[in-house]
Amino acid sequence: MFGYYLKLALKSIKRNPILSALMVAAIALGIGSSMTTITVNYLMSADPIPEKSQQLFYVQVDSWDPTSPYNDDNNDPPNQLTWTEATNLMAAKKAKRQTAMAKSGAVIEPSNPDDKPFEASIRLTFADFFPMFNTPFLYGNGWDQQSDLARDYVVVLTREINDKVFGGENSVGKNIVIMGQNFRVVGVLDHWQPVPKFYDVNNGAFDETEELFMPFYLKEELELPNWGNTNCWKSPEGEGFKAFLRSECVNFQMWVELENSQQEAEYLDFLNSYVSEQKALGRFARPMNNRLSDVMEWMENQQVVADDAQIMLWLSFMFLAVCLLNTIGLLLAKFTGKSAEIGLRRALGATKSNLFIQHLVETAVIGLCGGVLGLALALLGLQGIGALYGSFVEHLTQLDFTLVVIGLGLSLVASIAAGLYPTWRACNIAPASQLKSQ
Amino acid sequence: MLKMMDVKKVFRTDTVETHALRDFNLTVDEGDFVAVTGPSGSGKTTFLNIAGLLETFDGGQYQLDGMDVSHLNDKQRSQLRNEKIGFIFQSFNLIPDLDLFDNVDVPLRYRGFSSAERRRRIEQSLELVGLANRMKHLPAQLSGGQQQRVAIARALAGEPRFLLADEPTGNLDSKMAQSVMELLQEINRNGTTIVMVTHDSELAQQAKRNIYVRDGKVSELHSVADLAAAASA
Numbered sequence: 001m002f003g004y005y006l007k008l009a010l011k012s013i014k015r016n017p018i019l020s021a022l023m024v025a026a027i028a029l030g031i032g033s034s035m036t037t038i039t040v041n042y043l044m045s046a047d048p049i050p051e052k053s054q055q056l057f058y059v060q061v062d063s064w065d066p067t068s069p070y071n072d073d074n075n076d077p078p079n080q081l082t083w084t085e086a087t088n089l090m091a092a093k094k095a096k097r098q099t100a101m102a103k104s105g106a107v108i109e110p111s112n113p114d115d116k117p118f119e120a121s122i123r124l125t126f127a128d129f130f131p132m133f134n135t136p137f138l139y140g141n142g143w144d145q146q147s148d149l150a151r152d153y154v155v156v157l158t159r160e161i162n163d164k165v166f167g168g169e170n171s172v173g174k175n176i177v178i179m180g181q182n183f184r185v186v187g188v189l190d191h192w193q194p195v196p197k198f199y200d201v202n203n204g205a206f207d208e209t210e211e212l213f214m215p216f217y218l219k220e221e222l223e224l225p226n227w228g229n230t231n232c233w234k235s236p237e238g239e240g241f242k243a244f245l246r247s248e249c250v251n252f253q254m255w256v257e258l259e260n261s262q263q264e265a266e267y268l269d270f271l272n273s274y275v276s277e278q279k280a281l282g283r284f285a286r287p288m289n290n291r292l293s294d295v296m297e298w299m300e301n302q303q304v305v306a307d308d309a310q311i312m313l314w315l316s317f318m319f320l321a322v323c324l325l326n327t328i329g330l331l332l333a334k335f336t337g338k339s340a341e342i343g344l345r346r347a348l349g350a351t352k353s354n355l356f357i358q359h360l361v362e363t364a365v366i367g368l369c370g371g372v373l374g375l376a377l378a379l380l381g382l383q384g385i386g387a388l389y390g391s392f393v394e395h396l397t398q399l400d401f402t403l404v405v406i407g408l409g410l411s412l413v414a415s416i417a418a419g420l421y422p423t424w425r426a427c428n429i430a431p432a433s434q435l436k437s438q
Numbered sequence: 439m440l441k442m443m444d445v446k447k448v449f450r451t452d453t454v455e456t457h458a459l460r461d462f463n464l465t466v467d468e469g470d471f472v473a474v475t476g477p478s479g480s481g482k483t484t485f486l487n488i489a490g491l492l493e494t495f496d497g498g499q500y501q502l503d504g505m506d507v508s509h510l511n512d513k514q515r516s517q518l519r520n521e522k523i524g525f526i527f528q529s530f531n532l533i534p535d536l537d538l539f540d541n542v543d544v545p546l547r548y549r550g551f552s553s554a555e556r557r558r559r560i561e562q563s564l565e566l567v568g569l570a571n572r573m574k575h576l577p578a579q580l581s582g583g584q585q586q587r588v589a590i591a592r593a594l595a596g597e598p599r600f601l602l603a604d605e606p607t608g609n610l611d612s613k614m615a616q617s618v619m620e621l622l623q624e625i626n627r628n629g630t631t632i633v634m635v636t637h638d639s640e641l642a643q644q645a646k647r648n649i650y651v652r653d654g655k656v657s658e659l660h661s662v663a664d665l666a667a668a669a670s671a
Binding site for chain 2: 001004011014015340341344345346347348349350351352353354430431432435
């Protein structure tokens with residue numbers, strides 16, 4: 001019977017093309033607007049590293065001002081570490097893997113004299129960064145822990161920089177001049193853009209990954225500048241780069257990889273012990289407030305899904321509801337126009353459930369058409385957002401297979417929900433009243 | 439085969455109560471061809487709707503094929519309509535965007551027949567009404583008489599024991615009306631019981647039996663003179 005109902009649905013849609021088009025358009029507008037905001041919210045709140053997001057933990061210790069908390073609203077500790085904590089915790093090596101990191105930037109001087117020098121962003125980090133975050137390599141690998149300690153001038157390039165400087169060739173083993181220093185290329189990343197860029201949401205959760213990756217301690221060696229947010233509660237004690245580096249200002253992030261809850265508890269104990277030691281040295285005057293947050297907890301804590309995006313999501317759902325109300329009205333008109341046929345079918349032996357399913361199939365077909373058109377509108381909407389906000393949201397404005405399925409499912413469910421009342425009314429038409437009047 | 443005993447039907451609005459049928463008594467035997475006449479508003483169509491299980495009634499008893507149908511639920515009534523009753527309406531009631539084949543197919547779809555069985559029955563019934571060669575035509579491409587023949591084919595396709603016709607010739611000219619009447623007589627001769635509501639006393643005379651409905655009650659008419667007298671009353 002489903003094939004029969006489908007055939008009747010298509011005939012019915014053809015019979016009233018304008019009314020059908022209006023319903024499809026109403027559903028498409030609702031689906032288009034809601035899918036646009038759903039897409040943005042979905043990508044904002046997606047798990048960027050699902051295979052190990054519960055084993056990666058962001059480290060926070062409360063080194064902030066003794067007289068006032070870092071965050072007045074929720075008493076959270078600072079969302080970044082000082083250089084002192086970053087280097088001390090790394091030196092302790094208490095986790096299976098760990099990496100402190102910071103964002104910086106420097107000028108690259110291409111070997112080809114025809115190419116102009118250009119500025120590139122840098123992620124200063126440790127050797128563990130690459131295996132911790134499952135970064136894909138096109139050529140070579142990350143550096144080893146010996147290079148971390150030896151402060152070797154080694155670098156991992158993104159594919160884009162490798163294309164730009166080395167024409168896309170395998171550049172592993174070649175030199176590249178950064179800040180006037182020769183760096184040896186040890187690896188080239190393949191395309192890698194976690195969304196959100198979870199490992200450093202402080203400096204733009206949806207920014208592009210940095211263009212270069214180099215050992216963390218080179219920050220001190222080369223006096224690389226701070227890029228991104230730096231917060232201080234106390235002025236540096238002294239002048240110059242090193243004084244600022246060793247100040248109580250926070251500019252560094254740190255992640256550890258822990259395999260189970262026991263390791264998590266042990267690492268937290270270690271953090272508490274470390275802070276106790278620091279208290280004994282006269283630092284960390286605030287109450288003990290250390291945190292480990294896995295990836296999704298950290299995304300939530302940092303409110304990666306912006307409030308305005310959530311408000312837009314609810315507004316778009318309300319708009320969808322308005323569109324569905326219009327669809328209900330149009331369906332009522334359409335099914336009222338079919339009263340005579342419904343009465344006839346009842347007289348010829350159709351049960352109410354036969355007619356209910358027949359008309360729900362018709363509604364679902366209209367909903368699916370609306371869904372397909374709505375997805376096309378959502379693509380337009382996403383392109384509009386992209387054009388409005390630029391490359392900042394480039395990674396949030398793409399429909400993937402899951403979102404297409406969600407869009408079609410939403411349109412199907414929404415249209416069937418909208419069709420329930422008109423269908424119920426249509427099925428309860430008294431057949432006798434319709435048969436004389438046809 | 440069809441037995442109504444003291445059937446009552448009242449239509450109510452907030453202010454008015456209309457007694458469409460009052461103690462309506464009628465028995466129709468198997469193989470009968472009953473013409474029901476009566477003035478407008480006398481209750482003929484209400485009787486036909488109740489007989490066809492399209493409407494419920496407020497009192498009395500109705501037996502169809504030996505079964506008391508008073509307490510059947512909607513699904514059972516639909517099933518009984520589909521299997522035992524064929525309907526023919528004054529305005530044909532064909533679905534305009536379905537071709538003849540699909541129009542005749544409608545009641546068979548709800549019967550659960552296989553595709554081959556449905557095709558056999560559709561072809562057979564359209565053959566019977568002389569329209570087998572126009573299966574893929576739309577109703578609008580046919581004359582009124584031909585459309586009514588399609589409606590008859592649709593009513594017959596399910597091989598019902600009962601045919602209920604409400605003014606089947608009301609929208610046809612006299613020549614077409616006679617042709618449809620002859621078809622109904624042929625169907626009746628083949629064993630199908632027919633109850634036909636009509637205003638046309640000439641056509642009514644061609645039925646085996648005539649009843650007259652007035653004020654929701656039945657009077658049996660036994661002769662042409664009775665019929666003429668009833669019509670002029």
